[in-house]
Amino acid sequence: MRSSQEIREELRTWILAKAKRLEPETLTGTTALFEERHLRSVHLPELLLLIERLTGAPVDVENLQAGDFRDLDTIMLRFCGEGRPR
């Protein structure tokens, strides 16, 4: 089972692979991934599958709420049981 740090790193790597204009040093935990158009709707299905694979738990699409995928910190908090880093 992956640690939350490992999950965060894998998500970061995936985001940077998709977000062509996003540099590693500018991707923080609070970078607005969709609002700032780094990711687009076409990326969502793959992101859902990735989260399910990394966490080993299904994502209940029907219960997703506005803002659940806003940024990396929110994704970790919502799906990976991680608190916001201080």
Add this chain to the structure above:
Amino acid sequence: MTPADLGALQRAGLTWFPSGQVALRGPLLRLAEACDGAFARLAAAFDADEERHPASLPADRLLRADYLRSFPHQATFPMRMVPEEANIEAFLDGRVLDGDGHVALAELSPVSDLLTPAACYHLFSAHEGEDLVGPLHLTTRNTCFRQEAEYVPLRRLWSFSMREIVCVGSKAEVEGFRQRVRACVDAFLQLIDLPIEWLTATDPFFQPQRNPKHLLQRLQPVKKEATYGGDLAIGSMNSHYDHFGVNFQISRDGEPAHSCCAAFGIERWLFAITDRFGTDPARWPALEDAAVQAAAMTMGARV
């Protein structure tokens, strides 16, 4: 809608066609024009340039906006018979119209246009490739066509009139517009005493559960509807982000432009106003005066 309600609307100038269309005359036509006049006054507060566009637009334009893949179930297509004499003669030699009212068409020309599904698509198409030096404010009105599962007089129509006010510009310019136009509309609604709720909504995607655009709209809401009576959207505010800027190569400051529109379905306003104030024109609010006042209150406007 009860038969009594429909009867009152008919006496005020409504003719209802079960195909999902209406004809207007008399008081209701004047009310429709007053509604559009009021929205045009709101648009003038933003110095929005008026544009007029045709009834249809090329399908490749709408494919670029992803309309055809997202809303194919609502699309309506203008068709023509192949304009060769022999083909037209074949049509005339046939039944022309069958007993069910269906036209017995001869060979059809290829279909390459759609009847306008939303007024603002024309604007993005018309401004394709522009490199903006400032925010672009536009307004337009068109007859729009959307196939629906059922039709209800003034509430859900196959063809209806839509007035839109659009801003294309930088992210900050568009967000500023969104806030100001929302304030303007709120002030207008308050002045005419028409109660609404702004509700978060998603667009009516085909098979939404299979469309990631629908999921993204749930996760990152882009649409607020001015909802009358709990279930009738009489207007909407739509944030497009850079969707049209990217797909129509409209740029601002070297980046794909952002855009936002305020849309008003005029026939639905007729329903809301007659539902609230009745069908006696003497009881209807002075819409254009209220729009001027609302713009002045919120914009210090030049109208």
